[in-house]
Structures are given as C-alpha cells and as structure tokens.
Amino acid sequence: MRFATWEAGGTVTAGVVSDAGLHALPDGTAVLDLVRAGLPAAREAGAAALDGPAVPVGSVRLLPPLDPPTVRDFVAFEEHVEGVVASVGDGGGVVAEWYEAPTFYFTNPYALIGAHDDVPVPPGSRLFDFECEVAVVVGRDGASLSPEQAREHVFGYTILNDWSARDLQRREMKVQLGPAKGKDSATTLGPWLVTADELEPYRDPEGFLALDMRVAVGGVEIGQDLLSNMGWPFEDLISYASRGTRVRAGDVLGSGTCGNGGCLAELWGRRGRQDPPPLRPGDVVEMTVEGIGTIRNRVVPGIELPPVRPARPRSRARKR
Template identity: 40%
Template structure:
C-alpha cells in the first residue's frame, strides 16, 4: 500500500491510501464505516494503523482493494501531510560515505577559494578532523535526533529561516518502525520496518558552519519550522522487496542536480536499528533517515538554493517529494 495522511475540508487529518496511479485516495475510516458499519479506531490515523500491526494493515489492504466510491477523494482536491505528522520520534543517520567525503572536500575548497594559490592551500590543509569523522562513520552507525515537530508534507512550503543566507536540501531515504522493539539482532531488524518514504532534510549551511565546531552535532542548521519534509507517502515494506536497489534523483527547478542509489548505503537500516535499539526501545511510527545520498545535495557541488526554488526528490518505487522554499 501507499499510505498517506491528508487534510479534509475541515482541516482534520485523515488516513488514506493512494490508488489509481496516485490520482485518488481511499479514506480508510470512511471505507470501514461504509463496508462494516463501524468506525474502526485503527484507521483514525496512519500512526494508529501502524500501531495496530499486521492485522490492521491487512484489514486496510482489504478496504483499499474494495475502495467504495463514497470513501474515495481525488488527490488534487486535498492537501497531503507527511505520512505521520508528527512522528513519535525521528533520527537522522549517516549511511552514505560518498556524501561525507564529497561534502568535506567541497567545504575545504570553499575555505581556500580566496587564497592566492587555492590548490596549494588545499594541499596544506589539515584534514584530521574530517578523517576522524570518516573513521567513526566506518566503525559504527552515527545519528542525531531531529525536531519531529518541524515535519511537514509535500503540499507545504519550506519557510526560509530568518538567520540563514545559505540554504540547501538533502535527498534521503527513510524507514518507519512498525512495532516496538529493543535489543534486536540485525538479522531480525527488517521485520520491524513497516515501510519507507522520502526525506528532505533542509539545511542552513551557514549556521551549520558556525555551530559544528562545537562538536555537539547540528542544531539551528537543522532545527527550524518546516525543516523536515517527508512524503509523498509511506510505501509498505511488501511493496519494496529490495529497498537497497533504488535510484535516487534530486532536481531543482526541473534541472537534475545529482543522483545516487540506495545500493551505496554503507550502513543499511538493519544495521542502524540493531545499533540504536541496544538498551533502548523503539516504538511504532518512529522514523530513521538514511542521511544524504552521495550527490544528493547542493553542498557537494557548492550550489545553493534561492527563494522560490522548487525541489524535487525522487526515490524509485516511492515517487517524488516536491517542495518550494520561500521567504516569509
């Protein structure tokens, strides 16, 4: 299934599933009421559906297959939220080594751009701090916790934060936890993934340059309202039998800026789940981002966004997450 959360005409979140090549949505609660005569609580939201487990998902699949006309709304007549907005928790991981290496290299080139001899200055630059990050990355999964209340969907604009002059997008793959787990082995971790989506981790690069030397991870470079864009849907795990063979493409105003593939994940979600769940409980609906795919942001090529740019992030099998960035 391709699960979505949308706002009805009263501005209330409703749980649904995309049908008819994503042109229409089956409202799950309305379908259940029509077919069974009952308002089934598991269909009140995508989060409650995920919390309901396999039985609830199977029941939802049966409703979608029948799709009573009274429960179908046209996609272009409603506003999509993120699949779960807000999620109970979210973490952004670093799973693509190429992105790290290219970002560090681009940042070093930027720092020496005004030197009399940039190439010579680049050769003399101390790279120990960057090397330590790569060493840590290859030793274990690394991640930070995001602001879950900054999550928005594909029909919302990203509001340019007032303190930034250098904005960037980041193309990420993301998974949703499907059931409560703790101390799970890697070999069993995929059983705890309910589905996948696309994540645009918007980043204020100038704020990031100022705060990262503090070595506590990103803060105001990532934490601002509308900074975490997710969608357009949650594709259930059965629809993506091999999540590690998906093409990923980033475009700005219709121009391709970069592409990569989930094959390049140094750490797969199973590795990340096994690592995070050590002595810590994960709950249904939590989100784990993959980190940026190599070539999946402007920083790697020293290109940045302008107000009113339209970002399109595509992941094979999921769709396109489209966002406009505006200044308020």
C-alpha cells in the same frame, strides 16, 4: 500498500493510495494507529478502505504520512560524507570513526512538512540546502535488536528531505555538538508511506534496496544515486538505534543523504565553490525515489528575527 494523510477543508484524513486516488480510512484512524497495529492488520484495514470512493490526490494538501514520536537521521552514504566534510566541516576525507558504526542525530518531529508544502528559509541563513534521503518507519517496539530481528520490525518507507542551513550548521558543529538549529526548521516527509513488501522486488543480492534516487532544482537534475550505496542496510540502522535502549512503532529513521549530488554542500566541497548556488526563494526542489514517489517543495522567504545575543564574558572567580 501505500498509506497517506491529507487535509481538505480543515479536516485531516488518513487513507490508502490507489491509482484512482485517496481512499479514506474510518474517521479517527491515523496512519500511526495502523503502524502500531502491525502490517497484517494495516493491510486488512487498507483493503477495506479501497472499497470506498476515491479523492483525487491533486484536490487535497498532502501532510506527512504519519506523526512519528521520534525522528533520527543517520549519515550512511560514504560519498556524501566525503564531499560535505570539505564544505561544512574542517578538512576533507572520511574519518575512521565513521566506518566503525552508524551515526545519527535526533531531529525535530514538530518541524515535519508535507510533500508539496512551501519551505521558508531559516532565520539568519544564507546557505540553505536540501538533502535527498529515504526513511524507514519502525513497525514494532523493540530493544537491543540484532540486525536480523530488526528486519522484522520494518513497517515501510517514505522519502525524507532534511532541509539544512549550512552556515548555521557549520558554526554549531565547531562547538562539537549538533547539528541543532541548522537542521530543525523543516523536514519533508512523503508523499506517502509504502509498506515494506512493495519494495522487496528491489532488494539486491547483498540485501540492500536498489532504488533510484534523483533530485532536481528548477527542473534541472542536480543529483542521482542508488539507495543500495548505503554503508549499512536499514536493519543495521534500526539495530544500532535500539542498542541499549528502545525503538517504538512509528519511529522514523533517515538513511542520510545519498551521494553524487544528493545535496548542494557535497558538490560545494568537491568543487571548491558554491556551484550550484545555495537555495533561494522561488527555487523548487523535487525528489523522486523509485518505488516510492515524488515530493516537490518551493522555497519561500523566511521570517526576519533579531540576531542571537552572544554569551556574556565571565570571570573565573569562585567566591561570592
């Protein structure tokens, strides 16, 4: 089953997706409510909604399918790390620590945008980039889950585009913290939330979801990979996120960017030059993930802001 959230005429509605279009859930019901109710109850509510009239998908503005309490983004593709370290970091290769455990950062849940929304260039950035990912949505609260337990906590999946200002990111990470402003201007989530059972047929013998992932700019394909090339399956990511703490229903966890051109920075690192060039206003970025759908966003000019003030020099005096 596929759940979506959309806006039309100033009204936000949640519902179920079918071949005929979008079928509204009862007024006041949000997709997050269904996630927290659990998969069986969500499927029951969705089945009832399918009996109602359908609204054409093209007649509404798709919003992020749910309003998550938190968004974590992992870096689970080794090939991506190899290229990006050479472009954004210092040097090349994958550090040994990457292999020891999944790594993630918290990104901005207030910066989520819909599947077809315009994306402004972040203030001050000249190296704007996309990142092609799949996100898992947690369906049940839990703490210190084993990977086997975590698999039972999966509600579903959606596409995630972690838009990245590479020049801002590079400066931030030299301070050994971040990313921060390099990542929090926009994150696309959509087009809808696909329940876990729909994607089970794509699971390979090792337990990974072998979904084809593709990204194009201006109609020209830039990258293609399989989701099954992740270093860890999603249940390991959920388990690690819950380690010594809690995850809650509705939390979103990104896979990290796929390899083989899942972002521009990976290709810049491998080629030693900015080829393809950074994103510019007018560029249209389209991502398609097998079994989930397609998101398509146009880059537009961002706002111009004054430069950030540098830190003031201070003495090391300890007396008044």
